[in-house]
Amino acid sequence: MANTASDTEYTPPPLPLPFTNPESPAPVLLTQGAEAHVYKTYFLATSNAACLKVRPLKPYRHPILDRRLTRQRILQEARCLAKLVREGVDVPGVLALDWEGDAGTNGSGNGGAWLLMEWVDGLVVRQVVHGWEKSIKSKGQDSDSAEVAQSEGEVRELLRKIGRAVGGMHKAGIIHGDLTTSNLILRPVGRNGVAPSGGSEIDKPSLDGEIVLIDFGLAMQSVQEEDRAVDLYVLERAFGSTHPKTEGFFQEVVDAYGKSFKGANTVLKRLEAVRMRGRKRSMIG
Ligand SMILES: Nc1ncnc2c1ncn2[C@@H]1O[C@H](COP(=O)(O)OP(=O)(O)O)[C@@H](O)[C@H]1O
Ligand SMILES: [Mg+2]
Known part of the structure; x- marks a missing residue:
């Protein structure tokens, strides 16, 4: 509470x-x-x-x-x-x-x-993506398209890293159970021991770094397709509600996950079934 x-x-x-x-x-x-x-x-x-x-x-x-x-x-x-x-x-x-x-x-x-x-240095991905969404908004319409494209490219790469991290975890036989962007830390590379600090970095954090998974309080060992698909679905839903402006790029997570281990593609097929169930449930209320 x-x-x-x-x-x-x-x-x-x-x-x-x-x-x-x-x-x-x-x-x-x-x-x-x-x-x-x-x-x-x-x-x-x-x-x-x-x-x-x-x-x-x-x-x-x-x-x-x-x-x-x-x-x-x-x-x-x-x-x-x-x-x-x-x-x-x-x-x-x-x-x-x-x-x-x-x-x-x-x-x-x-x-x-x-x-x-x-201890893992860095910011949780929730903060990083919020900062990114803010910086996009503050640039507004007058920013040039090359800059927008580069910035979008960076966030897409971040999402691919998340997909690979989740894939690596599933490959190892672990289901996270609570995948949200608060349970992923983006650790800056080459700045060992120096945690990012100060308002400016929070306003426009770097999208570079490595994804570290944290918070295994609800995790379990499983290699079941269904468990893996639900794990991804939880992340997808969390992403949609926390980062509506970045939701459109979520496919990057899915694509990178699909390439991350043998059997990942069958998990993605199952993900579609899980989404259907989710939709039905929300229609019924
Ligand atoms: N190993 C770690 N290194 C750095 N920060 C951490 C670490 N583990 C947790 N945190 C920070 O503490 C927060 C809460 O920890 P978490 O394990 O997610 O517990 P909770 O069950 O309360 O969500 C995380 O969102 C993160 O900001
Ligand atoms: Mg947590």
């Missing part, structure tokens, strides 16, 4: 024990969703940025069930990441995890299960 900061100041639950040493810089809270709190911290040395994902305890859930579910999710996420790293797919590597967490007695402990992974 998103927290509305208006009436009460939000205090996140206590951090798990390894991250509470008063002599170390405190982890910085980045996002808090219903399922996870995400922090930027570091691993072993302060020069080594890391991302901490904590799954807080859910006081409204039965404690035994809560622990079991949390543990399943954390392990699932870590196993999928480990498998993808092994298969050479670009995802953050797992650095450490604790699937038990520390509930204490009557919830007095230091919080839920957690996963520490490598």
Whole structure:
């Protein structure tokens, strides 16, 4: 549940024990969703940025069930990441995890299960594409067509990279389960360790870089056509609703995916069936 900061100041639950040493810089809270709190911290040395994902305890859930579910999710996420790293797919590597967490007695402990992974520099694709759409709009009608064509070419290439990344993940036997443009990071190349910052880059971010897949909280292992097709369909729908001005280029994702592994084309056939079902469902309401 998103927290509305208006009436009460939000205090996140206590951090798990390894991250509470008063002599170390405190982890910085980045996002808090219903399922996870995400922090930027570091691993072993302060020069080594890391991302901490904590799954807080859910006081409204039965404690035994809560622990079991949390543990399943954390392990699932870590196993999928480990498998993808092994298969050479670009995802953050797992650095450490604790699937038990520390509930204490009557919830007095230091919080839920957690996963520490490598930090990925860059912006999420949602920000990158929003920035691109904004820059197109601000150029308006008086920009010359060569410039427009080049800019379009860049965004098309970005979409092809996304298609290849998803293809590589499916080839490795993993279904993401929550493919949105917030779960893809565009990591700049050749700027190791320097995260993009400052308003100007957010307004007009570079479309160069490598796609890194993140957030495997709903991922699973499967090589089924149906699961793969639904994964793509989720991305297509997310794209349509988040980036209406770029939706017209989505075919680039599909085409690149189709070339990314043997069997990808049968997944694309299935995608058409999944789309039909989706349309029928939305007609019925
Ligand atoms: N390994 C990482 N490196 C850098 N940023 C990350 C990393 N993992 C997550 N993030 C950032 O934190 C946000 C939330 O993390 P995510 O794993 O997607 O959790 P949620 O389940 O809350 O969506 C991401 O959209 C991204 O901006
Ligand atoms: Mg996410």
